[in-house]
Amino acid sequence: MKPIHRHVVAIARVALGALFIYLGAVKAYDPVGFLKLVRQFDVLHAPSSLNFVAAVLPWFEIFCGVFLVVGIKARAAALLQLLLLIGFTVLVALRAAAIYRAGGTPFCSIRFDCGCGTGEVLICFKFVENTALMLLSAMVVVAGGGGATAGKQP
Amino acid sequence: MSTRSAAMKLARESIVIAVAGVVCGLLANWVSPRGLALGRDYFGPLSPPAAGSRGSKSPAAPAAAPSAVQDASPAGKRSKRGFTLASHDQVAALFRDPGRAEQRIVFIDARDDAHYAAGHIPGACQLDHYRLDRYIADVLGASQLAERIVVYCNGGNCEDSELASQDLVALGVPESKLLIYAGGITEWKQHGMPVETGARGIGKSPTP
Numbered sequence: 493m494k495p496i497h498r499h500v501v502a503i504a505r506v507a508l509g510a511l512f513i514y515l516g517a518v519k520a521y522d523p524v525g526f527l528k529l530v531r532q533f534d535v536l537h538a539p540s541s542l543n544f545v546a547a548v549l550p551w552f553e554i555f556c557g558v559f560l561v562v563g564i565k566a567r568a569a570a571l572l573q574l575l576l577l578i579g580f581t582v583l584v585a586l587r588a589a590a591i592y593r594a595g596g597t598p599f600c601s602i603r604f605d606c607g608c609g610t611g612e613v614l615i616c617f618k619f620v621e622n623t624a625l626m627l628l629s630a631m632v633v634v635a636g637g638g639g640a641t642a643g644k645q646p
Numbered sequence: 647m648s649t650r651s652a653a654m655k656l657a658r659e660s661i662v663i664a665v666a667g668v669v670c671g672l673l674a675n676w677v678s679p680r681g682l683a684l685g686r687d688y689f690g691p692l693s694p695p696a697a698g699s700r701g702s703k704s705p706a707a708p709a710a711a712p713s714a715v716q717d718a719s720p721a722g723k724r725s726k727r728g729f730t731l732a733s734h735d736q737v738a739a740l741f742r743d744p745g746r747a748e749q750r751i752v753f754i755d756a757r758d759d760a761h762y763a764a765g766h767i768p769g770a771c772q773l774d775h776y777r778l779d780r781y782i783a784d785v786l787g788a789s790q791l792a793e794r795i796v797v798y799c800n801g802g803n804c805e806d807s808e809l810a811s812q813d814l815v816a817l818g819v820p821e822s823k824l825l826i827y828a829g830g831i832t833e834w835k836q837h838g839m840p841v842e843t844g845a846r847g848i849g850k851s852p853t854p
Contacts, residue, residue, distance in 0.1 A: 540684060548672060551671035571660050
């Protein structure tokens with residue numbers, strides 16, 4: 493991998509990690525608020541599963557974010573974040589679709605707090621944002637963590 | 647290393663990190679003062695309170711002169727969980743009623759510390775359903791003595807006032823005393839009503 497590419501990947505890795513740490517911390521600070529947001533997706537109904545996701549997910553994000561920032565097992569951490577992002581994006585899309593069907597609001601005018609840690613957002617903006625994050629995560633998975641070991645086969 | 651073995655290695659590492667992340671999350675939740683009780687049903691069933699706890703729809707006649715306490719028992723709409731909903735006018739009348747200064751009418755704010763401190767109905771007690779053990783001892787006494795209890799949160803889709811009311815009913819407060827202020831603090835402020843800021847004021851005399 494060319495040095496410039498290594499640096500780009502390293503910057504993406506650290507930026508992703510820092511972002512996930514921040515977003516995880518926002519949710520971990522208010523687990524009750526996050527619990528209410530998880531519930532509104534109407535996917536999990538058993539109290540124990542709702543509570544488990546609301547309690548653990550924010551810290552899980554922080555945990556993976558640390559691995560990304562530090563650059564240890566970054567590909568694995570990025571893969572986990574990528575899988576989470578795919579799942580979250582699908583859930584947000586389903587909820588937005590339900591709101592659209594219920595009220596007829598123009599799809600890209602729909603806004604709600606998706607529980608991502610950024611408060612209420614316009615849904616189309618959230619899709620663009622998540623797509624960018626998924627691409628960056630995929631880049632880290634494929635290219636490695638950047639830095640001296642970038643591109644080397646494990 | 648072949649692509650297949652590299653992928654297997656990546657998958658193994660991901661599983662290890664995932665398991666470690668979950669364990670870390672459980673530990674952090676356990677240690678954190680804001681942690682959730684994993685086994686608790688925070689939202690309860692969408693069913694009205696048990697029939698035995700309802701009592702009569704009309705409040706018991708107070709010994710004092712007739713006041714808004716007797717008059718503000720609307721036989722109107724019910725919330726999702728079966729509690730009586732009160733309009734802003736009804737709540738404002740209760741707020742102005744002399745019974746409030748005598749603690750015969752009690753207001754309960756069902757929001758968390760930050761929202762409560764940012765502004766609440768003057769004299770309102772706080773009862774955070776999600777941190778019940780911190781507040782219930784103080785609120786329960788006032789609730790059992792009161793003739794009318796107005797419970798509110800933000801209004802709109804906020805369920806916390808109903809959840810707090812369910813907690814009170816479960817602890818023996820007659821459902822017939824309880825009114826849910828549907829519009830919540832949002833509507834209260836929109837009407838230019840007085841708001842008190844600051845820390846918890848359980849049992850404090852309400853500001854006039």
